[in-house]
Amino acid sequence: QVELVESGGGSVQAGGSLRLSCVASGSLYSKECMGWFRRAPGKGREGVAAINISGGRRYADSVKGRFTFFPDNVKNTVYLQMNNLKPEDTATYYCAERRIPVCGSTSFEVDDYYNWGQGTQVTVSS
DSSP states (O other): OOOEEEEOOEEEETTOOEEEEEEESSOOSOTTSEEEEEEOTTSOEEEEEEEOTTSOEEEOTTTTTTEEEEEOSSSSEEEEEEOSOOGGGOEEEEEEEEOGGGTTSOOOOGGGEEEEOOOEEEEEEO
């Protein structure tokens, strides 16, 4: 199984930006069959952004217009660009591979993903 490693998290003030990276140790089925999730303290894991093999993208309502999910054209890497960060964006962020039968979707169902990174912490202060 390919290992996913997230990086790019950190502490920023509200209104700031971060770019998260998710690097795969080997070849992914598709960089466009993946998602980003987050888990805030005391909360469950929630979908933030997903991309499908048709190039479609889905974003959680809370991040629309602020976050952008895009793959690297060359490397086995995907990114989550996060702009205008808010304190409520504070969470551990995870990238994950979606199961092949649902690569055509932009599912936020946790069970549709089978390969998860270890997470990177994002803290936004007001």
